[in-house]
Amino acid sequence: MSLTFKSPWILLLIPFVVGSLIWWHGRKKETALQFSSSLLLAPVSGGFKAWLSAHLYWGRIFALALFVIALAGPQQILDEARYKTDGIDIVLAIDASGSMAAEDFKIDGQRVNRLTAVKHIVRDFIRKRNNDRIGLVVFSQFAYTVCPLTFDQEWLLDNLDRIQLGMMEDGTAIGSALASSTARLKASSAKSRIVILLTDGINNAGKIAPIAAANIAQAMGIRVYTIGAGSKGPVPFPIQDFWGRRAYQNVEINIDDATLQEIAMLTGGKYFWAKDTETLKAIYAEIDQMEKSEMQQTGYREYRQLFPAVLIVALLMLFADLILSNTWLVKIP
Numbered sequence: 001m002s003l004t005f006k007s008p009w010i011l012l013l014i015p016f017v018v019g020s021l022i023w024w025h026g027r028k029k030e031t032a033l034q035f036s037s038s039l040l041l042a043p044v045s046g047g048f049k050a051w052l053s054a055h056l057y058w059g060r061i062f063a064l065a066l067f068v069i070a071l072a073g074p075q076q077i078l079d080e081a082r083y084k085t086d087g088i089d090i091v092l093a094i095d096a097s098g099s100m101a102a103e104d105f106k107i108d109g110q111r112v113n114r115l116t117a118v119k120h121i122v123r124d125f126i127r128k129r130n131n132d133r134i135g136l137v138v139f140s141q142f143a144y145t146v147c148p149l150t151f152d153q154e155w156l157l158d159n160l161d162r163i164q165l166g167m168m169e170d171g172t173a174i175g176s177a178l179a180s181s182t183a184r185l186k187a188s189s190a191k192s193r194i195v196i197l198l199t200d201g202i203n204n205a206g207k208i209a210p211i212a213a214a215n216i217a218q219a220m221g222i223r224v225y226t227i228g229a230g231s232k233g234p235v236p237f238p239i240q241d242f243w244g245r246r247a248y249q250n251v252e253i254n255i256d257d258a259t260l261q262e263i264a265m266l267t268g269g270k271y272f273w274a275k276d277t278e279t280l281k282a283i284y285a286e287i288d289q290m291e292k293s294e295m296q297q298t299g300y301r302e303y304r305q306l307f308p309a310v311l312i313v314a315l316l317m318l319f320a321d322l323i324l325s326n327t328w329l330v331k332i333p
Contacts, residue, residue: 002076003074003075003076003306004074004075004076005072005073005074005075006072006073006075007071007072007073008072009072010068010071010072010073011068011069011072013068014065014068014069017064017065017068018061018064018065021060021061021064022061059317059320060317060318062317063314063315063317063318064314066310066311066313066314066317067311067314069310070307070310070311070314073305073307074305074306074307074310075304075305075306075307076304076306087131087132087190087191087192088129088132088133088190088191088192088193088194088291089132089133089134089135089149089185089188089190089192089193089194090129090132090133090134090135090193090194090195090196090291091134091135091136091137091149091181091184091185091194091195091196092122092126092134092135092136092137092195092196092198093137093138093139093143093177093178093180093181093195093196093197093198094115094118094119094122094136094137094138094139094163094198095115095139095140095172095177095198095199095200095201095229096115096138096139096140096163096164096165096167096168097139097140097141097170097171097172097199097200097201098140098165098166098170099114099172099200099201099230099253100113100114100115100118100165100200100229101113101114101115101165101237101238102114102200102230102235102236102237102251102253103235103236103237103238103248104230104231104235104236104276105117105276105277105280106276106277107120107277111236113165113238114200114229114230115163115164115165117229117277117280118198118229118280119160119161119163120277121277121280121281121284122160122284123157123160124281124284125284125285125287125288126153126156126157126160127153127157128288129288130153132151133149133150133151133188133190134147134149134150134153134156135147135148135149135150135181135184135185136156136159136160136163137177137180137181137184138163138167138168139168139172139173139174139176139177139180139206140167140168140169140170140171140172140173140205141168141169141170141171141172141173141205141206142168142169142171142173142176142205142206143173143176143177143179143180143206144168144180145180145184146159146160146162146163147159147160148184149184149185149188171204171205171206172199172201172202172203172204172205173203173205173206173208174197174199174201174203174206174210174213174256174259175203175206175207175208175209175210175211175212175213176205176206176207176208176213177197177199177206178195178197178208178210178213178214178217178224178263179208179213179216181195181197182195182213182216182217182220182222185220185222186220192223192291193220193221193222193223194222194223194224194225194269194291195217195222195223195224195225195269196224196225196227196284196287197224197225197226197227197260197263198226198227198229198274199226199227199228199229199255199260200228200229200230200253200255201253201254201255201256202254202255202256202259203256203259210259210263211259211262211263211266213263214262214263214266214267215266217266217267218266218267218268222267223267223268223269224263224264224266224267224269225264225269225270225271225272225287226260226261226263226264226269226270226271226272227260227271227272227273227274227280227283228255228256228257228260228271228272228273228274229255229274229280230253230255230274230275231275231276232255232275233252234250234251234252235250235251235252235253236248236249236250237249237250237251255273257271257273270290272286
């Protein structure tokens with residue numbers, strides 16, 4: 001049995017209470033009857049009754065000590081649940097440049113643009129990482145933090161929904177996005193820190209070269225997974241025709257596979273190519289399985305409160321003292 005107390009500091013009162021009662025009882029009191037010599041009482045045999053009467057006060061002291069113990073809140077630990085969790089700090093860097101408007105992805109059979117597909121898959125990825133802090137960086141010509149590292153999934157998902165095409169000047173600043181993501185993880189004390197960077201283009205904006213940013217991430221021990229999004233070759237891109245109607249034209253959008261592969265290799269990550277929605281979903285699922293740093297944490301404890309039992313014993317002892325001292329062990333002056 002594992003015993004603990006809710007307020008253990010109250011137990012410090014026990015020596016004071018017990019000591020005070022012993023001192024009070026030990027004070028020399030004037031006897032009710034005066035005898036010229038104690039030899040007159042020598043023939044009287046005390047027996048068990050006399051011994052019990054003389055030591056009855058110890059029961060009172062013990063009962064008061066039990067009262068103090070009851071006030072301290074004794075409790076027995078019945079069960080201690082332990083669970084394993086995966087604590088990782090993750091920054092999701094998502095390309096929101098104009099090329100992400102290409103509609104070569106599908107959701108439920110319906111054609112959607114690349115950004116919509118990415119947000120759909122990332123939303124599921126976030127919901128599976130209940131024990132991780134996740135941040136969100138978006139980039140096109142510039143990179144900026146949409147959401148810092150947080151455990152609050154709902155707030156993170158709300159910020160994910162805010163990402164739209166055309167919210168920034170067009171461009172693809174891969175180096176700036178990686179540098180911004182790395183900066184978000186700089187103060188993190190997590191054992192595992194990762195960046196998942198997704199883009200469908202070639203670095204053509206920003207002041208930081210992608211490989212320079214990768215070297216910084218490597219020096220900080222941050223692992224980077226890179227994803228090239230989109231099918232290769234001509235892809236359907238939405239435009240407006242002369243009459244303002246929605247139309248499509250085939251546009252070729254190139255992905256800088258070599259740079260993305262080098263970033264991943266330098267930092268100990270991995271490069272993926274997502275040619276469609278199913279491939280993209282499988283990539284995030286694979287990263288989810290790869291990034292598991294197991295930690296054991298104490299979950300909760302289940303207690304049995306012993307306060308009532310201790311209090312009952314103390315009350316029974318005082319009640320027994322009261323009955324005995326006024327009946328069988330009554331003292332006649």
